[in-house]
Amino acid sequence: MNARLNRTSWIARITFLEAIRQRFFAFLLVLSAAMVVSSVSLRFMDFGHSELKFVADFAFGGMFLFGSVLALVMTAQLFFAEIENRTALTLLAKPLSRTEFLLGKFLGTWAVLGVFVFSLAFLQGIILWSRTQELIVMAAETGRVAPDFSVSGLASFAVLQWLRLGVVAAMVLMVSAVARTFLFTVIVGAMAIVAGQLQWLAQEALLKPSDASVVTKSLLWVSSRVIPNLQQFNIGDTLVLDPTAISGAAVWSVILSGLFYLVAFLALASLAFRRREI
């Protein structure tokens, strides 16, 4: 068991080093950071919402969008680089199981996604804190209630986003294990992310009483079980600006659901990769 963990951690370590050096990662990180920073400048477009909510939502949007792109492209790229450059030949000829190899690739990629999410969350925390201080002074002058944000809520949101990107990475890895090309994996992975974002529609349709056929209902039932609901992770504004509005149990339910899909996708990826010709 110890040897397995050791081998997996070494694959993860090298995958992390490879990923962190990529220009694509640096580009998306800088782009997302620019989006987080610019959220303060663009707060005049708040559409009537509170200023902090706009700043938070804008930054969460950047984290969500670029994080999804990063999870999709980087997972597929790191996997296919090993296959196409034939480094997988050298590695899999060693006493290393294919599950260890896949798990190591996943953990290395997930660690990079963690760097992405937590760096941006830290930056967003600074932005929210500095803007809150200004708003507190203004509120004191005008006699209004001073706004506030929850640091622990922001940390919880970062963990949820990291988990969401982990689910996306595991899903893409599952597609990679059966796909022949990088492009096919990216296209199917992107479709899976969109399906995950819209999965709540299937759940809602299933809950509503309707005269839909058995086939339609079966399809909706399968969709709502097989596809993870990626929308459930987007509770950042509530966690950060109104943490009392959401229970700890609800957050844990999202975490457990995410972990379930993550493990399930990795298990399926491992099964598919076992018979793959290298």
Added chain:
Amino acid sequence: MSTSSAISVQGLTKDFRVGLRGIKLRAVDNLSLEIPRGQVFGLLGPNGCGKSTTLKIVLGLIPATSGAISILGFPSATTEARQRTGFLPEAPYFHKFLTGRELVQYCARLSGVPSAQVHDAVEASLELAAMTEAASRPIGTYSKGMLQRIGLAQAIVHDPELVILDEPTAGVDPVGSAAIGRMINAMRAKGKTIVLCSHLLGQVEQVCDRVAIMDRGRLVLEGRVDEVLAQRDRHVITVAYLTPQARQAAEAALAAHGATVTSITHPRRSLEDLFRELVTGSRDA
């Protein structure tokens, strides 16, 4: 299956499905082969004859359609078998950002070398591969010959009993090629079994104890090198200072005993020997 064999292949067949209609392409056809322990075994054949496919099946990288393979008594494709095997793939490619030493350390960790022994194992394999001096450089700066040598170092870092080398001298100059030949001999001296897949027949002839030749997925010849190459009804006598008179007398003497002289030529050095002699001492560092 024989447990005294390093590799035992019984009735191995591999079919690939090609195209949308899944047309069957037979890459290896009912191959049976025993590779004895402690020898250097050459696996030869033209491109597409099934050598690399056979090696990949032996290493568990692709599944066989039918047949049974064991490595040192263990079923192939198990971690126990791969624990005892080192592999250098054809035209190896490694992560360019790692230094040579980091790559070999990484491979030592993956191969289960205990932490306390990693340093010594890495330095010993780097030394055997003559890569100690360049080990601190990133792999991206290595020449082709150095890539092959660092590939060899990563293959042997866990001190495997069996080393499989797929085209270890492809694209390497004669000096580097000779260096790899010396490494193979050093490993043989340590009692390792080496399977060598190469198109350089001269080198195979020099270093291998046994050879097998494959063609269109089938085994067409297998045996000891000196046995398969010997022409039992021909002899070579090398003579210094052969004058025309001496030549006539020798031919007459041989004819008197029923022997026929079929050719008299000057012995030649191989071009490889000449090249190595002229550029001796040079290294592709």
